[in-house]
Amino acid sequence: MHLEIAILGGDGIGPEVVAQSIKCLRSVEETFGHSFTFKKGLIGASAIKKTGSPLPEETLKLCKNTDATLFGALGLPEFDDNPRAKVWPEQGLLKLRKELGLFANIRPVKVFPSLVKQSPLNKSHVQNTDLVIFRELAGGIYYGQKTNDEDKNSATDTCTYTESEISRITHLAFKSARSRKKKVTLVDKANVLETSRLWRRVVRSIAESYPDVELNCLFIDNAAVQMILNPSQFDVILTDNMFGDILSDQGSVIAGSIGLLPSASVGLEHAMFEPIHGSYPDAAGKNIANPVASILSMAMLLQHFKMNEESDAVVAAVLKSFSKKIVTPDILGSSKYGTNYVGDFIADNIM
Amino acid sequence: MHLEIAILGGDGIGPEVVAQSIKCLRSVEETFGHSFTFKKGLIGASAIKKTGSPLPEETLKLCKNTDATLFGALGLPEFDDNPRAKVWPEQGLLKLRKELGLFANIRPVKVFPSLVKQSPLNKSHVQNTDLVIFRELAGGIYYGQKTNDEDKNSATDTCTYTESEISRITHLAFKSARSRKKKVTLVDKANVLETSRLWRRVVRSIAESYPDVELNCLFIDNAAVQMILNPSQFDVILTDNMFGDILSDQGSVIAGSIGLLPSASVGLEHAMFEPIHGSYPDAAGKNIANPVASILSMAMLLQHFKMNEESDAVVAAVLKSFSKKIVTPDILGSSKYGTNYVGDFIADNIM
Ligand SMILES: CC(C)[C@H](C(=O)O)[C@@H](O)C(=O)O
Ligand SMILES: CC(C)[C@H](C(=O)O)[C@@H](O)C(=O)O
Numbered sequence: 001m002h003l004e005i006a007i008l009g010g011d012g013i014g015p016e017v018v019a020q021s022i023k024c025l026r027s028v029e030e031t032f033g034h035s036f037t038f039k040k041g042l043i044g045a046s047a048i049k050k051t052g053s054p055l056p057e058e059t060l061k062l063c064k065n066t067d068a069t070l071f072g073a074l075g076l077p078e079f080d081d082n083p084r085a086k087v088w089p090e091q092g093l094l095k096l097r098k099e100l101g102l103f104a105n106i107r108p109v110k111v112f113p114s115l116v117k118q119s120p121l122n123k124s125h126v127q128n129t130d131l132v133i134f135r136e137l138a139g140g141i142y143y144g145q146k147t148n149d150e151d152k153n154s155a156t157d158t159c160t161y162t163e164s165e166i167s168r169i170t171h172l173a174f175k176s177a178r179s180r181k182k183k184v185t186l187v188d189k190a191n192v193l194e195t196s197r198l199w200r201r202v203v204r205s206i207a208e209s210y211p212d213v214e215l216n217c218l219f220i221d222n223a224a225v226q227m228i229l230n231p232s233q234f235d236v237i238l239t240d241n242m243f244g245d246i247l248s249d250q251g252s253v254i255a256g257s258i259g260l261l262p263s264a265s266v267g268l269e270h271a272m273f274e275p276i277h278g279s280y281p282d283a284a285g286k287n288i289a290n291p292v293a294s295i296l297s298m299a300m301l302l303q304h305f306k307m308n309e310e311s312d313a314v315v316a317a318v319l320k321s322f323s324k325k326i327v328t329p330d331i332l333g334s335s336k337y338g339t340n341y342v343g344d345f346i347a348d349n350i351m
Numbered sequence: 352m353h354l355e356i357a358i359l360g361g362d363g364i365g366p367e368v369v370a371q372s373i374k375c376l377r378s379v380e381e382t383f384g385h386s387f388t389f390k391k392g393l394i395g396a397s398a399i400k401k402t403g404s405p406l407p408e409e410t411l412k413l414c415k416n417t418d419a420t421l422f423g424a425l426g427l428p429e430f431d432d433n434p435r436a437k438v439w440p441e442q443g444l445l446k447l448r449k450e451l452g453l454f455a456n457i458r459p460v461k462v463f464p465s466l467v468k469q470s471p472l473n474k475s476h477v478q479n480t481d482l483v484i485f486r487e488l489a490g491g492i493y494y495g496q497k498t499n500d501e502d503k504n505s506a507t508d509t510c511t512y513t514e515s516e517i518s519r520i521t522h523l524a525f526k527s528a529r530s531r532k533k534k535v536t537l538v539d540k541a542n543v544l545e546t547s548r549l550w551r552r553v554v555r556s557i558a559e560s561y562p563d564v565e566l567n568c569l570f571i572d573n574a575a576v577q578m579i580l581n582p583s584q585f586d587v588i589l590t591d592n593m594f595g596d597i598l599s600d601q602g603s604v605i606a607g608s609i610g611l612l613p614s615a616s617v618g619l620e621h622a623m624f625e626p627i628h629g630s631y632p633d634a635a636g637k638n639i640a641n642p643v644a645s646i647l648s649m650a651m652l653l654q655h656f657k658m659n660e661e662s663d664a665v666v667a668a669v670l671k672s673f674s675k676k677i678v679t680p681d682i683l684g685s686s687k688y689g690t691n692y693v694g695d696f697i698a699d700n701i702m
């Protein structure tokens with residue numbers, strides 16, 4: 001198979017971890033006889049510094065005209081520290097998701113048996129966790145009307161959802177549950193928010209056409225507790241953009257390191273694959289960033305194109321790195337292995 | 352001192368746990384020579400069932416005309432399951448907070464040394480946790496304009512904040528930090544939300560008048576992770592209504608049981624004291640609910656009226672119940688003690 005892949009490294013550790021995924025893709029090419037072309041684009045703080053825009057036109061075109069995008073991470077503290085700035089890195093990612101129509105962000109949270117000890121949670125609480133979060137990615141408070149009135153000293157964000165926005169991701173979530181443990185948990189705040197009440201109404205009515213899948217509903221505050229106390233109760237979690245952001249970062253802790261968890265952002269025409277971790281500028285350039293989240297995101301890319309055997313081979317190589325303890329220091333404090341070494345090891349073991 | 356206290360038990364386990372606080376207040380009366388009058392009011396599902404309204408006029412009047420309110424919990428699943436309902440229990444609590452002008456919800460999270468083992472987090476992660484969350488309680492998306500258009504199949508929630516809303520709770524948070532570890536962490540999503548950017552602007556400028564207090568800012572997704580990985584890094588957490596709801600429920604897990612954590616909701620004229628747990632209808636009437644969160648909320652009430660010695664005596668009695676293992680089953684699975692017994696023990700040990 002031939003694929004053209006847009007590579008957006010972004011800021012901080014983004015470019016370093018994506019570089020390891022490229023190594024692994026080269027190895028997949030060789031082992032399985034595919035051909036991948038990589039085309040780099042600018043996004044985030046580095047794009048602002050070079051072009052003034054967090055998402056240059058060229059980058060957007062690149063992502064639209066390639067088969068898929070591999071994204072690293074973005075954001076730099078110098079932008080967070082200026083609440084009066086008119087342009088900041090995250091706008092690039094938000095615009096890219098919107099323009100590519102990526103409405104579902106799929107975030108699997110799995111506890112690898114060899115890493116159970118890494119979890120800050122007691123073993124009994126994390127064992128057997130295998131859940132996937134379907135986070136709505138193109139709507140909600142991220143994209144509603146915003147105002148920031150310096151004279152009136154007031155600001156507003158609007159959260160809007162329509163039935164069709166809810167419906168398309170709900171079908172994805174139920175279809176996924178069918179091939180898993182047949183359980184969907186809708187996370188919302190229906191005792192306070194009207195958008196949540198719409199979610200409940202739409203999701204309940206769609207659930208009727210999946211009688212083999214059980215649906216239950218949890219308030220976000222309770223879900224945040226259950227995610228720590230008893231994560232293995234979950235199969236598919238369905239939630240909106242903001243709650244999904246919080247819950248999935250939190251879920252990452254279960255796995256032992258936020259440096260482990262991948263995600264796929266999909267729409268009708270495009271797909272992008274990105275680790276759920278941030279840009280960690282403090283770690284950038286030090287060869288300590290964990291490349292596994294990016295590599296597993298790349299494995300989701302292979303799966304997206306039905307290269308299941310290839311995807312399994314990548315995951316197997318990652319598991320081998322765990323069992324051989326070829327891991328970065330976030331996983332094993334005493335580890336001497338850096339980003340590059342771990343990337344090389346995984347690439348060499350894709351077979 | 353004479354105090355008139357409004358008692359709103361609410362739904363589920365609410366009335367049972369509040370009954371234990373009343374016992375303890377009777378004991379405080381006797382031991383310290385005070386006089387407390389209790390006046391009961393209806394709220395939540397039980398109020399809807401009896402009067403049609405989740406907050407009858409009478410209850411509101413009661414709370415306005417007493418010195419303080421002791422609140423239990425509210426909510427019943429039969430209301431959550433009907434997203435088309437026009438009236439539901441939580442509206443009562445939200446209206447009460449608004450009408451009483453309770454703009455700050457103060458939620459201390461402490462790990463009691465004798466209960467460290469209870470935490471689902473590894474010991475090293477929770478030891479030394481002693482933080483307090485200042486959650487804005489009268490604004491944000493809880494109270495913004497809402498629409499739910501069945502024809503258009505769309506719904507909207509609006510999150511608005513003004514400088515003065517942010518400013519009043521910020522001052523409380525900084526003053527509290529001054530008497531603690533001198534650190535305020537603002538939790539927001541300033542890389543996405545305009546309201547968060549206003550929070551950053553206002554909080555940064557207020558911080559200048561507290562040069563002895565350190566301010567740092569965290570995104571909510573990262574804060575949810577840090578709350579599990581390293582809660583002892585926090586002193587005072589300052590955040591908006593929605594993020595505060597999620598983060599404080601999550602914080603409760605650190606302490607070992609959501610049945611342990613109290614809160615105070617304060618305004619300029621009124622104050623209300625409530626456990627942070629919900630109504631757990633499944634546990635209602637079974638004499639298994641943990642009364643400690645309500646009793647510690649009552650201790651915050653005493654402190655609010657400068658009865659520090661009295662408040663300390665209540666906390667000491669609670670600690671004694673821990674060390675004697677007179678606790679409900681949420682704390683010790685094998686425990687034979689019920690709500691009433693634990694309440695009696697604590698009341699008897701206030702001295
Ligand atoms: C960088 C930020 C805008 C983004 C989000 O909130 O969606 C990130 O936290 C994520 O989860 O991908
Ligand atoms: C019952 C509900 C409306 C309430 C809230 O979200 O504020 C509760 O979760 C709380 O935290 O006190």
